[in-house]
Amino acid sequence: xxxxxxxxxxxxxxxxxxxxxxxxxxxxxxxxxxxxxxxxxxxxxxxxxxxxxxxxxxxxxxxxxxxxxxxxxxxxxxxxxxxxxxxxxxxxxxxxxxxxxxxxxxxxxxxxxxxxxxxxxxxxxxxxxxxxxxxxxxxxxxxxxxxxxxxxxxxxxxxxxxxxxxxxxxxxxx
Amino acid sequence: xxxxxxxxxxxxxxxxxxxxxxxxxxxxxxxxxxxxxxxxxxxxxxxxxxxxxxxxxxxxxxxxxxxxxxxxxxxxxxxxxxxxxxxxxxxxxxxxxxxxxxxxxxxxxxxxxxxxxxxxxxxxxxxxxxxxxxxxxxxxxxxxxxxxxxxxxxxxxxxxxxxxxxxxxxxxxxxxxxxxxxxxxxxxxxxxxxxxxxxxxxxxxxxxxxxxxxxxxxxxxxxxxxxxxxxxxxxxxxxxxxxxxxxxxxxxxxxxxxxxxxxxxxxxxxxxxxxxxxxxxxxxxxxxxxxxxxxxxxxxxxxxxxxxxxxxxxxxxxxxxxxxxxxxxxxxxxxxxxxxxxxxxxxxxxxxxxxxxxxxxxxxxxxxxxxxxxxxxxxxxxxxxxxxxxxxxxxxxxxxxxxxxxxxxxxxxxxxxxxxxxxxxxxxxxxxxxxxxxxxxxxxxxxxxxxxxxxxxxxxxxxxxxxxxxxxxxxxxxxxxxxxxxxxxxxxxxxxxxxxxxxxxxxxxxxxxxxxxxxxxxxxxxxxxxxxxxxxxxxxxxxxxxxxxxxxxxxxxxxxxxxxxxxxxxxxxxxxxxxxxxxxxxxxxxxxxxxxxxxxxxxxxxxxxxxxxxxxxxxxxxxxxxxxxxxxxxxxxxxxxxxxxxxxxxxxxxxxxxxxxx
Numbered sequence: 022x023x024x025x026x027x028x029x030x031x032x033x034x035x036x037x038x039x040x041x042x043x044x045x046x047x048x049x050x051x052x053x054x055x056x057x058x059x060x061x062x063x064x065x066x067x068x069x070x071x072x073x074x075x076x077x078x079x080x081x082x083x084x085x086x087x088x089x090x091x092x093x094x095x096x097x098x099x100x101x102x103x104x105x106x107x108x109x110x111x112x113x114x115x116x117x118x119x120x121x122x123x124x125x126x127x128x129x130x131x132x133x134x135x136x137x138x139x140x141x142x143x144x145x146x147x148x149x150x151x152x153x154x155x156x157x158x159x160x161x162x163x164x165x166x167x168x169x170x171x172x173x174x175x176x177x178x179x180x181x182x183x184x185x186x187x188x189x190x191x192x193x194x195x
Numbered sequence: 196x197x198x199x200x201x202x203x204x205x206x207x208x209x210x211x212x213x214x215x216x217x218x219x220x221x222x223x224x225x226x227x228x229x230x231x232x233x234x235x236x237x238x239x240x241x242x243x244x245x246x247x248x249x250x251x252x253x254x255x256x257x258x259x260x261x262x263x264x265x266x267x268x269x270x271x272x273x274x275x276x277x278x279x280x281x282x283x284x285x286x287x288x289x290x291x292x293x294x295x296x297x298x299x300x301x302x303x304x305x306x307x308x309x310x311x312x313x314x315x316x317x318x319x320x321x322x323x324x325x326x327x328x329x330x331x332x333x334x335x336x337x338x339x340x341x342x343x344x345x346x347x348x349x350x351x352x353x354x355x356x357x358x359x360x361x362x363x364x365x366x367x368x369x370x371x372x373x374x375x376x377x378x379x380x381x382x383x384x385x386x387x388x389x390x391x392x393x394x395x396x397x398x399x400x401x402x403x404x405x406x407x408x409x410x411x412x413x414x415x416x417x418x419x420x421x422x423x424x425x426x427x428x429x430x431x432x433x434x435x436x437x438x439x440x441x442x443x444x445x446x447x448x449x450x451x452x453x454x455x456x457x458x459x460x461x462x463x464x465x466x467x468x469x470x471x472x473x474x475x476x477x478x479x480x481x482x483x484x485x486x487x488x489x490x491x492x493x494x495x496x497x498x499x500x501x502x503x504x505x506x507x508x509x510x511x512x513x514x515x516x517x518x519x520x521x522x523x524x525x526x527x528x529x530x531x532x533x534x535x536x537x538x539x540x541x542x543x544x545x546x547x548x549x550x551x552x553x554x555x556x557x558x559x560x561x562x563x564x565x566x567x568x569x570x571x572x573x574x575x576x577x578x579x580x581x582x583x584x585x586x587x588x589x590x591x592x593x594x595x596x597x598x599x600x601x602x603x604x605x606x607x608x609x610x611x612x613x614x615x616x617x618x619x620x621x622x623x624x625x626x627x628x629x630x631x632x633x634x635x636x637x638x639x640x641x642x643x644x645x646x647x648x649x650x651x652x653x654x655x656x657x658x659x660x661x662x663x664x665x666x667x668x669x670x671x672x673x674x675x676x677x678x679x680x681x682x683x684x685x686x687x688x689x690x691x692x693x694x695x696x697x698x699x700x701x702x703x704x705x706x707x708x709x710x711x712x713x714x715x716x717x718x719x720x721x722x723x724x725x726x727x728x729x730x731x732x733x734x735x736x737x738x739x740x741x742x743x744x745x746x747x748x749x750x751x752x753x754x755x756x757x758x759x760x761x762x763x764x765x766x767x768x769x770x771x772x773x774x775x776x777x778x779x780x781x782x783x784x785x786x787x788x789x790x791x792x793x794x795x796x797x798x799x800x801x802x803x804x805x806x807x808x809x810x811x812x813x814x815x816x817x818x819x820x821x822x823x824x825x826x827x828x829x830x831x832x833x834x835x836x837x838x839x840x841x842x843x844x845x846x847x848x849x850x851x852x853x854x855x856x857x
Contacts, residue, residue, distance in 0.1 A: 026802055026803050027802050027803055027804050027805065030800065030801075030802035031777075031779070031802060034796060034800055034802070110798070113798070115797060115798060133797070
């Protein structure tokens with residue numbers, strides 16, 4: 022049976038990118054719907070941050086079955102950081118995880134991220150885009166910290182929408 | 196009795212003998228125009244954001260007025276409403292208040308200073324408007340096809356009445372400013388064309404329905420403006436002869452011709468023929484459309500109406516309109532882009548200096564800039580929009596005459612050479628090849644009109660010859676040669692280096708250079724991968740696809756044609772599809788193997804692409820000789836692709852800027 026690998030893979034690649042685009046657009050369509058329902062008194066940033074919070078908590082819950090303490094805290098922490106990265110890679114980002122110099126510190130670096138492009142397309146401010154990402158990343162930790170009885174935090178050091186070239190976040194044990 | 200504003204006698208000029216139909220008078224309304232040449236209204240985004248005319252725009256229009264040698268020079272269309280929904284361009288001139296009259300008068304005076312006929316255009320931009328506000332206006336709220344334009348609000352009858360009044364008031368201001376001709380714009384997606392078109396006019400009141408009803412507002416405007424124009428000031432209109440909107444059920448050709456008849460019945464004195472809308476998907480004015488392609492529309496218009504017919508649209512060479520006028524298919528030759536590229540084009544035609552014409556290459560960069568709120572610029576004419584800046588327009592001779600060595604006779608080197616020589620430097624151009632033109636010689640072999648790029652080289656060669664530039668062809672510049680010549684200044688215009696990718700296998704025999712492919716020197720198999728998705732990659736891909744080869748482009752940029760302006764890029768995307776060229780953008784070649792290459796996407800996925808030959812089109816800066824020159828303490832400039840690989844425009848602009856600076 023003949024098999025054209027180029028055709029198969031490139032079609033799959035095309036479909037993946039279309040699906041990734043739909044993820045971004047769906048977020049903004051829902052945002053628009055929420056704002057219309059909320060009325061003119063609602064602040065768009067408040068609405069978006071609420072959505073980000075719900076999203077973050079949901080992502081955090083989905084991490085729980087996959088995080089495993091058996092191989093020690095450092096491995097657990099790297100696995101958490103890779104979970105963050107994987108989430109954005111699935112959406113079309115190029116994200117790398119690097120261990121920090123201090124113990125229980127890891128850096129997650131977004132070299133490319135599709136979200137600022139979607140924000141621009143839908144007329145959303147770049148700062149709202151950064152703050153929403155921050156809120157998602159932080160609220161991911163809410164359930165994880167309680168579940169594993171730890172206190173991890175994540176902070177933003179650089180952000181693409183702020184014109185800093187990459188998004189750089191530090192995940193650390195507080 | 197018809198009125199002649201300025202006497203012109205062309206009889207002693209060679210151009211008038213060569214193109215007799217272009218330089219004979221014509222009567223429009225009660226006005227005699229000495230020739231058949233018109234600079235058609237063109238937005239330039241040079242005015243202030245609140246619509247006041249600037250020095251830059253006056254200087255811009257003065258140059259074009261000089262160019263029409265007694266013909267009509269039309270200023271850009273003015274918007275007429277205080278709420279700015281009619282404004283389609285950030286730097287568009289306004290005429291919604293008497294406070295704008297002094298600025299408009301400056302334009303009319305500048306045109307009259309050059310003894311040309313001053314044209315004034317009324318242009319409500321309709322569904323292309325509202326550049327500074329949230330909603331634009333139209334007869335019906337038909338959604339926009341292009342994201343770049345604002346959502347449309349349907350006009351009420353009161354809005355329509357107000358719009359008619361605004362046309363009349365703005366026309367009065369034009370007359371007060373001293374303009375000789377008034378023109379109404381009803382084309383390409385602007386308001387009146389929105390009313391005329393069955394695509395954008397879905398109204399059920401008296402302003403919608405059949406073509407007569409859709410023309411109602413146009414007729415009202417013509418009749419009301421005509422009243423204030425009187426007998427002495429002709430009133431013209433620009434109307435689409437073909438909307439090219441069949442895919443969205445726009446007007447038929449018959450309806451368009453009917454609109455011409457109705458305009459004539461309403462009292463119009465001339466019609467300017469156009470084709471296409473900004474929303475149409477048919478190419479009209481880019482260089483992939485052969486010159487003279489639209490003359491049949493003027494001919495058709497002549498068959499339907501008796502008023503004079505004017506037309507622009509790919510009439511870039513004087514022989515085309517000269518013949519069309521002689522054949523009775525056209526009455527006046529309009530120009531926009533040819534006179535953006537060379538404001539003095541018709542003057543040079545008249546004076547028999549056609550070799551001095553800097554020809555437009557129909558790239559539409561000018562339009563792309565306007566739609567992106569940037570001031571007008573020209574791909575090929577570095578002085579465009581800098582007419583008011585003497586450093587650009589009339590550079591001074593240098594304080595010290597220098598011996599300037601220019602390495603490379605491509606567009607950057609040649610542009611620099613003649614400008615530097617014109618200012619008084621001794622200029623020596625060294626070129627290792629035997630022909631002038633650099634990589635444009637190869638680039639011009641790409642299909643879809645790229646042969647027109649050579650006009651730039653012809654112009655530059657002629658200017659170099661006139662400026663006394665010395666050429667050393669077939670001479671490669673070496674360290675020894677530089678030390679022997681000991682110039683005061685060296686300009687490196689050597690073009691780029693074609694760079695192989697980081698992947699394995701780029702040293703294989705089946706990896707060839709784009710220039711060798713276009714020269715016909717490289718052996719190219721049936722399955723080709725082109726490495727690089729910018730213009731050189733697209734050009735060679737189409738060149739090879741036209742030979743029946745299966746071509747795949749692999750490139751690092753997120754989209755193919757990143758370096759091509761958006762007003763032209765969409766054409767290439769269509770041609771790539773039509774010719775079966777697959778483009779993998781945002782990708783690298785990871786490995787070149789026997790019979791295939793391995794492509795790797797930015798997100799890490801890999802797949803094989805069958806391939807016999809890889810054509811390298813990726814470029815990088817060329818730093819050869821730089822160290823030698825700097826070591827010798829010689830003044831050094833690096834220009835064009837040798838500095839940063841870009842395009843013909845950057846080469847020309849770099850060359851000019853350094854040519855006026857040395």
